[in-house]
Amino acid sequence: MPDSPHALVLDADNTLWDTNATFRRARSAMIQVLQGADGEEARPDGEKRLETTDVLYRLSQHLPSSGGEGPDLEQLARAAAFYMSGLRGGPEAGIQTSRLRWASEQVRAGRQPPGCDRSWARKAAEAFRSALSAPPPLLDGAASLLRGVRAWRTARPDRRTSVLFSEGAPDRLEVAFDAHGIGGGQYFDDIVLREKTPDTFRDVCHAIGNAVDLSEPQAAEIVVIGDSLQRDIRPANATGCTTLYCPGDLWGRETPEAASEQPDYTLGTLDEALRILDL
Template sequence: MARDSELVAVFIDADNTLWDTDAVFAGAQRALLRAVESRVGILTPQADRLLFVRAIDQALAERHHAGLRYPPRLLVRATELALRGVQANDAARAVWNGGKDYLLSDGDLAAIEERFFGDLAKPPRIRQGVTEGLSQLKDSGCLLLIVTEGAKAKVERNADVLELTRFFDRIIEGRKTPDLYRRMLSLTGAPARAFMIGDQLDRDIAPAKAVGLETIYFPGGFRPRWAPDEASVRPDHLISSFDQVPGIVFDAVAGTAGAQVRHI
């Protein structure tokens, strides 16, 4: 496809960028901790209950090939061990290796895991300024696409619930690498100006910068301890509300004849 000098494409992450997935996970993790505490009869001594369970969560994610998408039953088992005095890293290692005796029965384990999945299915809240920002971008003629590593069906469901579907030309699911962003640029006709907005410096920002996209970092409520810092990735823009995006985009394309929407 020929390069379109007027087309402006804006690629946008979904989870923790358009909506607050982290708050949903936080609620589910707190509920899981309460359930394990109740069944084993031990309360965490740590004042910050979310910090307690997230230390275990990240220790598991660092050891599992699926990262943060590891099976939740591992978190249930490791949380029990942590409540019994095992350090988070050691608890994660123990459940990964197996062979430990647990107080929780298999039935309790299955029930807590099922409740956890149910809590994760709750709809998230839209992030600040998202509807306003998307409206301005769409009205200006920008091509808007969601780029996500999450399940496309779940992203579609959340977008519908939050009444955001009308803004987007397409939802793309895939592992965020420079090659994916190159394919995105090809798919949209190699626009003269393309932007990427996201909350993850290593997944959204760094690979997009590597192929020349202008990047907009919208920090979320949770940053894994293995994530890089801003100084090392150097996003082009940092925002605190999504409605700051149109000003950045419009300033960047100032002087052009206008933008065109291309449906793909």
């Protein structure tokens, strides 16, 4: 980029910090309760607990959302217990996708897993919540980028602004904010918690244009950094932002499915943005 931008918009989960690792620990804690104290014991079909944590994520995609970031945790625990019970359902019962669907259908129908009462599901759900309350670690390069953003803003506060834009649940994000000093204003002028769409990106860009001291606010050079081509890069491209894509563990290194998802730059680690943006 020839010039330093007027505004920087960063995603939070799996861009600045490793939310995916925190959720993996939470799923592991739930599975440990469902399998008993010995978390390494084999399931009836021979699969280990570590592999089952990935199944929990897939099960969550088959259950209705409770209005937050996924399904009701007690429902998820019950579905996992059905999946792990060794029972099968349907003519394609040996296929994992069919097992996932069957387990979620049992929960939707209000059934209880064999040998599992409601207190068991509540205990598993609480183990998940407790593990999720631990602050997520910063990803490689995040601390360097945050320090660079702070220095960049301080040098020209009238012409530079930074925004954290996230779809995460406020209660969970607050844990990360407190752990990493995000909410105190030293790194970001604004924190936006909304669904990421072209319209919400336009709203953010409009607010940025009014915040920086330019004769033509619409001419503000805005850079967006995120880990998802669909949730971050595509809507940011639609609003004319410069986009930096930093692949993470959750989605992996994605391939653009259309020109609308093509980032301007792809990063190996977040601190590479310091050079690209001349911060």
